[in-house]
Amino acid sequence: MMGSRIWMINDTQALRAILKDENAGPEVPFPTFKALMGEETLLRSHPNGAHPNFRKVFLAAVGPQALSAMAPRVVAAVNAHLPSWERAGKFPLFRAARLLGVDMAVDVIMQIQLPPGVDRDDFKRQVETFFDGIYSLPIALPGTDFSRALAAKTWLLEVLQHGVRELHTEFIKQWDAVGQDIPAYAAKVLEHAAAATAEQAPAGAAASSPSSLALTPSIHLSQLLVRAAFKRFGLQDAALGILHMLVGSGDTTRFGLFNSWALIAMSPRVQDKIFEEQQQVVAQHGPGLTHEASLDMRYLEATLKECMRILPASAGGIRRLAEDVRVGGGYVIPKGETVWYHAGLLHCTDPALWDGRTDCELPPHMDWRHNFEEAFCPERWLGGEEAGRPRSYYNFGAGAHMCAGMNVVYMELKLLLAMVLRKYRIRLECPDMLARCGRLFPYLMPEKGTDNVILEPREAPDS
Ligand code: HEM
Numbered sequence: 175m176m177g178s179r180i181w182m183i184n185d186t187q188a189l190r191a192i193l194k195d196e197n198a199g200p201e202v203p204f205p206t207f208k209a210l211m212g213e214e215t216l217l218r219s220h221p222n223g224a225h226p227n228f229r230k231v232f233l234a235a236v237g238p239q240a241l242s243a244m245a246p247r248v249v250a251a252v253n254a255h256l257p258s259w260e261r262a263g264k265f266p267l268f269r270a271a272r273l274l275g276v277d278m279a280v281d282v283i284m285q286i287q288l289p290p291g292v293d294r295d296d297f298k299r300q301v302e303t304f305f306d307g308i309y310s311l312p313i314a315l316p317g318t319d320f321s322r323a324l325a326a327k328t329w330l331l332e333v334l335q336h337g338v339r340e341l342h343t344e345f346i347k348q349w350d351a352v353g354q355d356i357p358a359y360a361a362k363v364l365e366h367a368a369a370a371t372a373e374q375a376p377a378g379a380a381a382s383s384p385s386s387l388a389l390t391p392s393i394h395l396s397q398l399l400v401r402a403a404f405k406r407f408g409l410q411d412a413a414l415g416i417l418h419m420l421v422g423s424g425d426t427t428r429f430g431l432f433n434s435w436a437l438i439a440m441s442p443r444v445q446d447k448i449f450e451e452q453q454q455v456v457a458q459h460g461p462g463l464t465h466e467a468s469l470d471m472r473y474l475e476a477t478l479k480e481c482m483r484i485l486p487a488s489a490g491g492i493r494r495l496a497e498d499v500r501v502g503g504g505y506v507i508p509k510g511e512t513v514w515y516h517a518g519l520l521h522c523t524d525p526a527l528w529d530g531r532t533d534c535e536l537p538p539h540m541d542w543r544h545n546f547e548e549a550f551c552p553e554r555w556l557g558g559e560e561a562g563r564p565r566s567y568y569n570f571g572a573g574a575h576m577c578a579g580m581n582v583v584y585m586e587l588k589l590l591l592a593m594v595l596r597k598y599r600i601r602l603e604c605p606d607m608l609a610r611c612g613r614l615f616p617y618l619m620p621e622k623g624t625d626n627v628i629l630e631p632r633e634a635p636d637s
Pocket residue numbers: 200216217229232283422423424426427429430431486487488489490491492568569570571572574575576577578579580582583
């Protein structure tokens with residue numbers, strides 16, 4: 175692929191070994207990705223114990239308190255679009271998912287601070303241009319997506335330096351104070367967080383002083399730890415770390431949202447069950463959409479899992495083997511080779527759902543095109559269902575690098591969908607929009623003008 179040889183691994187037994195860092199290192203071997211994201215990504219190598227410590231700090235930054243603080247920002251982001259969709263009675267799904275993905279990354283998750291004079295919408299347009307380039311051919315001719323993305327990168331790195339400057343300065347001070355040792359730095363951050371919890375600092379409280387800025391768990395700080403693993407880094411590299419997380423959190427979210435929204439729009443049955451659950455959530459938590467309320471949306475969560483089982487929002491992950499790996503049938507893939515675990519393929523051959531038949535294009539549990547009602551069954555995730563509980567779920571990866579933002583994604587998507595589905599039934603204006611998607615990789619791309627979602631107001635429950 176793109177000049178690289180890649181082995182697709184669908185043997186879950188062999189995969190277990192590959193998903194451990196001792197045996198294989200994450201890597202994205204595509205020239206476009208490397209040119210835009212740099213050679214030194216978290217996904218590539220982890221000197222100095224960087225990865226497990228980065229992960230601890232990242233997970234501390236997205237714990238329950240942080241999610242509670244994030245929820246109102248999710249609601250605000252959706253409210254910035256919903257009224258115009260309501261006025262039109264419909265919205266274009268691909269564009270809506272793309273805009274919301276960027277909003278979630280920029281405003282909700284990363285809370286990007288811009289320098290005076292930089293317009294937030296202009297910034298978001300540059301982020302979109304950068305996203306588009308990631309899936310393009312590495313041809314930097316004028317007017318190509320790739321060359322536009324390279325230009326956007328230069329601009330974005332310049333702008334992002336503003337918001338990360340103070341943290342970078344304080345980080346370097348703390349970094350030197352701990353002898354430039356990543357585990358020691360991470361330990362200090364976690365101690366600081368524990369002390370703040372003991373003092374009952376309010377959820378999402380901002381750091382109280384410049385030095386505590388570099389000791390308070392945050393996604394920004396976790397990215398700086400990654401940068402520090404490679405070299406003594408400057409402001410430009412700090413900005414690149416932030417750009418990485420904009421991609422990691424925004425681009426994936428838009429695919430998750432597009433796929434889920436489309437599948438849900440195809441199922442009035444599932445929408446009714448979500449609506450019923452929302453009424454119970456309102457009875458228990460009131461009408462406000464909070465992180466706590468989102469925890470009681472079990473059916474909606476099962477629906478999202480089912481959507482991302484059928485149409486994963488990621489293609490899994492890629493690894494460079496550090497050891498020979500033996501796979502089924504006695505084959506050995508030699509050290510140094512690149513392997514890919516593909517979420518969609520693994521879901522197809524889920525041992526709990528697949529009967530081993532190979533004479534069909536897609537097995538019934540995946541075949542949403544021809545067999546929608548049988549394939550799309552959120553109840554699978556709730557147990558006690560004859561459809562069978564899935565065993566393979568690789569949408570968020572697995573093993574040492576399993577998505578650290580998974581709980582953020584579930585909360586975002588649950589709140590967003592609840593805001594729409596409490597008020598509306600939704601349906602695709604062009605019912606076979608998904609089946610007509612011309613482009614399938616790396617994401618589903620609808621044919622022009624086919625992706626409108628119609629909003630039909632639900633009658634008030636007591637009317
Ligand atoms: C639907 C949305 C998302 C999907 C499908 C997704 C999927 C994934 C996958 C498959 C991996 C593992 C890649 C591998 O094994 O090489 C991963 C890693 C990661 N994701 Fe996500 N992701 C999503 C959203 C997010 C968000 C919103 C955040 C941040 C808040 C995030 C943060 C991360 C991080 C930090 C890692 C690296 C973890 C590590 O290396 O330990 N993701 N994601």
